[in-house]
Amino acid sequence: MCCCGSADDGCDADTGNPGPDITRRCTDVCCVLVLLVFFAWPVCAILCLKDVDGAYSLTHGHDHYGHFCGRDSLEDKAFAFFPDLENDFKEDPTLLKRYGVCVEKCPKQFEVITDYAGTGGTPLKRPQDLSWYVSLPTFPVAGRCIPYDPPANFSASVEFCADPQCHAAEKPSHPQEVCGLAKDGTNRFWLISKADDILADGWRREGLSDEAIRQRAEIAESAAQEPCKVKVLRDTRVRTEYADASITYSILTKYTGYMFTWSATVYENRSIVLGLGLGGSLVLSLVIITGFAYCVGCVLNVLITCLFLVLICVDYVLFLQAGLVTGRSGRLILDSFGKAIQVEVPDELTSLLEASADTEELRMIYKWCAIGLAIGIFLLACAALAARKNFQILVELLKEASNTMREMPSLLLTPFILACSMMAVSLMMLWVALSISTLQAMDVPEILEAWKGHVAPALVQLGFTDDPLRQLRQIALVFNLFVFLFSYYFHVALCISITAMCVSHWYFYRDDRDRNAGTGINSDGWFFGRPVLLAFQRICRHHIGSLVFGSCIMSVATLLRLAMEYVAAKTKDAQDGNPVVRALVCTCRCCLWCLEKCLQFITEYAYVYVAVTGKPFCSAARSSFVFFAKYPLQTALDKMASTVLGYLLCVTVPGGLAVAAFLCGLKTAWPVCAVVIFGLAYVTTRLAAGIYDVCVTTLFVCAMRDCEHYGGRYMSKSLKNACGFAELARASLSPGAMGIELQDAS
Incomplete structure (x- = not known):
């Protein structure tokens, strides 16, 4: 096995290692200790802080005596209810001194709860009457009963028609006569x-008999088929509110009412929301991605053509504003296009074809911009023609990626499982961060004493003279942030490496009867999810340390950026008064952003190389950098194409499913459910597009590795033809192979 940082691509050819299984050894084993430390951090923090008051207050409220609900004598009363919240708002808008009562469960509307005697804190507000009337319903949030303004608990609605008008008659015979x-x-x-009971009672008060009311109701039941131009809705609703409630309290209950109503609406229609938002988007994304194998060439040609058409139109407008063309041809084309599609051309679009530059200086600016853009379009067209071979390879790689996902649909499981895992980790880290932020000296006396004895003196020598508890909080929060960043990047690394392992195993071993386990639906012993499980096993067994290494590098880069943003925010006044300081801060921010993006790009390819070749992280990163140098144009095209196709997916799939939800009969619930469906579908589609991007990247690495070391024996026929691999294989073995580029192949 090649050593970290010293491996060369030739090392793999010597061992005859085409894919992910042969001569595989553990890499970057020492980094596994870092993983154990980072995983132990939230567990230890939760075990140490779960019983302290600050952490306990995150999930439980306290009563007006200051006693926590669900603890000690109040163990059977786990929820805090605030019976006098409207007056608490009047006395203290921050609600720091709200009057709470512990209850077994959040009370329903119109119930009565009973206060109790105790010691400490705020005494009883009404010692003579311990009962509190619950005027609004509540729902539990973090151990607190939050009141909300409910929808009308009684509603009667009747529909009328205003146009055509009603023609009243004592004995109506037509719906238009029932007013x-x-x-x-x-x-x-x-x-x-x-007709509802309120309308019938109104007719009765106006002197109609019960028989006449019955006849009117029967006639009205057949009115739904009558033509009506303008409808009128009359409804009656009953709702409860405090007569003297403060504005703040009314706003609180109003918006919590919206939240509860929207949540209830989504929950009632959860089958449609989850079916379209998750299931529908997943199936539709898979169908579209696998369909790329048949139309991706056409899609790319259309996108490139649209790009050139837009650039040419912009250049034409610039020439027009410069006074070099009259705009007659443009108006003629625009009018013809509008007539062809039978759509009136907007005035804003027509105004672009009218010269607006009124000074010679402005016309000169337009002129040189037009000339510069024309030269740019010409150079871009030349580059597109010169890179036609690269576009052919790109099309074949995209087709192969679609075939890969069709063979292994369980690849889409990976990001969803990891996303759920990351959500759980995020909640844990958030709990730890909030617990640390509310930490008091009495909560961790032993840790604080150890800090004062061993760490604080060293910090004082470095010039940090803050309170030891404050220092402990700040350093713990920074470390917690670093662990959170590491957890995120580690999940990303797992997703990339598992996908790359599956794809590379499929590429090299799909036709090998002895080693094709987990290569697709046609392999022996296949079951749904087997490729992902086998890849996860191999990654955890051999390369978990390499993923930790890369995750630490990305976490450090991101933490540096966050630190720079913190410095920029703290020095805003100095930047406003000194342009040199402002320029220096902007330069540092730009450099750190570029560093993070470069490391992210190299790290992603390094994970692919780790999965494909089994190299340590440093060696894989070096191979990635060499790979970019050998195939810069193809690398850029692959990344751009994957990004564009991913954005197309993320727009069309969620939008289409939100429209489809309207056809499912949601009626008034559609706006809220459509927003949730769009959000779920966007996340699902974004994850699917990310997997497709990794598939394209892995196939590109595998194909070039196959060309250079194995004579293209594992390529599909169409990919061989696109690469012109015979000449490329000979050139890659020549002394000048490091400078070879794919468009030179024929």
């Missing part, structure tokens, strides 16, 4: 829905 009530002005409209 409303004179008292509320609906006698101008005729009824087109079922």
